[in-house]
Amino acid sequence: MATTDTDKTTDTDKTDNIVWLGSPAFPQAAKTALADDQLRRNLRHATTTIRDKRLHVTGELADWEQLRDAGAALKRRVLRHLDSYLEQLETSVTAAGGIVHWARDADEANTIVADLIRATGQTEVVKVKSMATQEIGLNEALAKEGITAYETDLAELIVQLGDDRPSHILVPAIHRNRTEIRDIFTSRMAGYGRPAPEGLTDEPAALAEAARGHLREKFLRAKVAVSGANFAIAETGTIGVVESEGNGRMCLTLPETLITVMGIEKVLPQFSDLEVFLQLLPRASTGERMNPYTSMWTGVTPGDGPQSFHLVLIDNGRTLTLTDTVGRQALACIRCSACLNVCPVYERTGGHAYGSVYPGPIGAILAPQLVGAAGSKHTDSLPFASTLCGACYDACPVKINIPEVLVHLRAKVVESKQEHHLLPTPEAVAMHTARIVFNSPRLLGAGQRLGAAGARLISRGGVIRGLPGPLRGWSRSRDTPVPAKESFRAWWSAREQKYEGEERQ
Amino acid sequence: MRIALFITCINDAMYPDTGKAVVALLEKLGHTVEFPAAQSCCGQAHFNTGYRRDALPLVRRFVEAFDGYDVVVTPSGSCAGMIRENHRVVAQHCGDTALAAAVDEVTPHVYELSELLIDVLGVEDVGAYFPHRVTYHPTCHSLRMLRVGDRPLQLLRAVRGIDLVELPRAEACCGFGGTFAVKNSDVSEAMLADKISDVAETGADVLCAGDNSCLMHIGGGLSRLQRSDPATGRARPLHLAQILASTEEREW
Numbered sequence: 218m219a220t221t222d223t224d225k226t227t228d229t230d231k232t233d234n235i236v237w238l239g240s241p242a243f244p245q246a247a248k249t250a251l252a253d254d255q256l257r258r259n260l261r262h263a264t265t266t267i268r269d270k271r272l273h274v275t276g277e278l279a280d281w282e283q284l285r286d287a288g289a290a291l292k293r294r295v296l297r298h299l300d301s302y303l304e305q306l307e308t309s310v311t312a313a314g315g316i317v318h319w320a321r322d323a324d325e326a327n328t329i330v331a332d333l334i335r336a337t338g339q340t341e342v343v344k345v346k347s348m349a350t351q352e353i354g355l356n357e358a359l360a361k362e363g364i365t366a367y368e369t370d371l372a373e374l375i376v377q378l379g380d381d382r383p384s385h386i387l388v389p390a391i392h393r394n395r396t397e398i399r400d401i402f403t404s405r406m407a408g409y410g411r412p413a414p415e416g417l418t419d420e421p422a423a424l425a426e427a428a429r430g431h432l433r434e435k436f437l438r439a440k441v442a443v444s445g446a447n448f449a450i451a452e453t454g455t456i457g458v459v460e461s462e463g464n465g466r467m468c469l470t471l472p473e474t475l476i477t478v479m480g481i482e483k484v485l486p487q488f489s490d491l492e493v494f495l496q497l498l499p500r501a502s503t504g505e506r507m508n509p510y511t512s513m514w515t516g517v518t519p520g521d522g523p524q525s526f527h528l529v530l531i532d533n534g535r536t537l538t539l540t541d542t543v544g545r546q547a548l549a550c551i552r553c554s555a556c557l558n559v560c561p562v563y564e565r566t567g568g569h570a571y572g573s574v575y576p577g578p579i580g581a582i583l584a585p586q587l588v589g590a591a592g593s594k595h596t597d598s599l600p601f602a603s604t605l606c607g608a609c610y611d612a613c614p615v616k617i618n619i620p621e622v623l624v625h626l627r628a629k630v631v632e633s634k635q636e637h638h639l640l641p642t643p644e645a646v647a648m649h650t651a652r653i654v655f656n657s658p659r660l661l662g663a664g665q666r667l668g669a670a671g672a673r674l675i676s677r678g679g680v681i682r683g684l685p686g687p688l689r690g691w692s693r694s695r696d697t698p699v700p701a702k703e704s705f706r707a708w709w710s711a712r713e714q715k716y717e718g719e720e721r722q
Numbered sequence: 723m724r725i726a727l728f729i730t731c732i733n734d735a736m737y738p739d740t741g742k743a744v745v746a747l748l749e750k751l752g753h754t755v756e757f758p759a760a761q762s763c764c765g766q767a768h769f770n771t772g773y774r775r776d777a778l779p780l781v782r783r784f785v786e787a788f789d790g791y792d793v794v795v796t797p798s799g800s801c802a803g804m805i806r807e808n809h810r811v812v813a814q815h816c817g818d819t820a821l822a823a824a825v826d827e828v829t830p831h832v833y834e835l836s837e838l839l840i841d842v843l844g845v846e847d848v849g850a851y852f853p854h855r856v857t858y859h860p861t862c863h864s865l866r867m868l869r870v871g872d873r874p875l876q877l878l879r880a881v882r883g884i885d886l887v888e889l890p891r892a893e894a895c896c897g898f899g900g901t902f903a904v905k906n907s908d909v910s911e912a913m914l915a916d917k918i919s920d921v922a923e924t925g926a927d928v929l930c931a932g933d934n935s936c937l938m939h940i941g942g943g944l945s946r947l948q949r950s951d952p953a954t955g956r957a958r959p960l961h962l963a964q965i966l967a968s969t970e971e972r973e974w
Contacts, residue, residue, distance in 0.1 A: 247906060248908045561894055604898065624808075648771065651768070651776075655780055655783075656783060694915075703738065709741075
């Protein structure tokens with residue numbers, strides 16, 4: 218199996234979108250997002266609605282917790298035996314008439330896909346919504362080769378027409394409201410094909426009709442489609458795509474050639490494992506009991522559907538992630554986005570602040586691991602973009618312990634800084650000092666008295682209104698209480714002495 | 723019963739009344755409280771910020787201080803969570819298997835206050851009297867790490883004179899998150915603003931929780947707001963222990 222261990226560290230001309238180059242660290246990006254009132258209203262409305270729907274449909278299943286356990290166990294098994302399941306998948310797909318390609322990284326995957334399209338003589342393709350192709354920056358890479366890729370998922374279409382970036386795994390245009398979408402359709406559709414109808418309103422039905430007309434023209438013309446995959450069954454070679462609109466089904470059935478790009482961690486052992494995931498995914502994701510369209514295909518079938526099928530398996534940092542025994546659970550993700558919808562940080566900042574195609578809690582643990590040693594100030598800030606409130610872990614249908622991985626990655630960031638810098642950071646000095654003081658009852662007592670005295674000096678009306686240095690941000694909106702004149706331990710010790718004195722008398 | 727108190731570093735320095743209230747409450751219920759003087763801090767701030775090696779001596783100190791006690795109580799959901807979930811992780815990560823084994827001996831005896839009262843002492847009505855309008859914020863680590871469920875509410879409902887009102891969106895994080903409030907102060911502030919408006923909506927005089935660190939955060943915001951908007955910022959933060967220890971004679 219292909220690995221990336223040595224390549225990633227020296228890869229400076231990266232083309233993928235795991236992280237968007239030049240992204241600021243999370244706190245800075247968040248500040249910009251927080252200033253956008255419209256964005257915050259859009260997000261609060263959307264995340265609250267989908268959160269309630271999910272709670273409703275997961276709550277009605279008596280065995281929801283057992284399903285989560287089953288999903289988690291299956292994914293753990295896949296990751297433990299990934300090499301053999303992948304080889305089995307290759308054998309099954311090949312036997313069913315498909316062709317399997319292996320790509321170490323985004324560049325290799327993009328080159329393989331471009332070559333396959335060029336071999337058909339086509340210069341345009343239709344696309345099914347896919348995180349893997351977003352991750353590798355396929356559309357941009359194809360454009361450089363003179364091939365136009367048309368997104369056909371409604372939300373991806375909005376993002377593409379708006380020359381925008383996705384901000385959510387499931388609902389990539391969640392940051393847009395319907396008026397903004399109407400404006401994008403009106404001004405941009407004509408440049409991509411059939412224009413928006415005259416006098417288009419922002420009624421959802423009218424917007425859907427405009428998209429339907431625009432996309433239908435593409436479906437009927439397309440000879441090549443590119444998709445991602447939700448699952449691939451090692452046992453049978455069956456690939457599955459789960460979607461809501463039916464636009465994916467159009468792409469998967471009408472063209473002559475189908476190219477599927479899939480992360481290696483998406484493989485499942487057996488067809489019967491779908492029983493678990495086809496219950497978990499829609500309920501956790503869109504909050505539906507069942508998604509409207511589930512398409513499955515096994516190689517090629519003469520006279521029915523695409524007559525040429527290629528499966529491109531991408532590593533792109535996954536093998537590297539697998540080497541971390543704590544962090545590897547991020548690879549169990551089925552891209553449902555439940556963790557985004559429940560995350561109080563995501564709800565305030567939206568997805569763009571994370572600077573990655575994978576935003577939210579799962580992105581904060583996945584993106585830094587996939588880029589590995591090529592980490593930056595930006596990726597180093599992602600594991601800290603959480604209060605560790607644990608809502609993501611509770612919502613995850615495959616029980617990824619996101620808080621555990623966040624803290625683990627924080628430690629890796631800190632320890633890597635300690636290895637590579639001669640001078641400790643002010644934070645490290647503060648942490649070491651606190652450790653020394655807390656590890657000595659004598660110093661702790663002295664520190665408490667000193668702190669209380671110092672705090673009284675800078676307090677007004679019983680509270681501290683402004684703290685110095687890095688604590689300034691805290692003090693902007695919060696008063697800090699003054700430490701007590703007498704600590705608990707001082708009170709206790711005085712009480713004990715008093716009791717002992719009384720007993721002696 | 724002989725009960726050892728782990729006060730936590732924040733309560734020790736900033737909120738000694740919470741500790742005194744725990745002592746008063748448990749002694750009133752007929753138990754003996756001990757305070758092992760060697761204790762200090764659970765190491766949560768170190769661990770959660772990525773300084774797991776700095777947390778190691780603090781884990782060792784905790785285990786040595788509380789070794790041999792049948793019951794250890796702490797008036798903090800997040801510190802109890804740190805001890806029960808992460809002390810072992812620290813010891814193992816640092817390769818100290820003997821300490822990891824010692825952690826396994828001690829941690830099953832550690833309880834957050836509401837767990838101790840309901841599960842160990844089997845008491846819901848602690849004989850408290852607190853004639854005020856109170857709303858309860860469950861705090862994330864009590865809720866999702868310890869899974870204390872509605873134990874604190876069971877205890878509060880049994881308090882005489884209390885007017886307990888439900889907090890809207892109670893399960894949402896207040897935005898504290900330890901060093902998160904410093905590193906990501908803008909996001910933290912946005913979360914705090916929403917929590918404060920939910921607290922204000924209840925019209926409560928007292929905001930109760932089982933964790934003074936979260937209360938320091940929300941209370942710090944309420945205190946700041948009080949100067950410009952006394953009506954919205956009027957709730958005062960108070961630890962669960964202080965409500966449960968309150969009587970006709972003494973309010974904490």
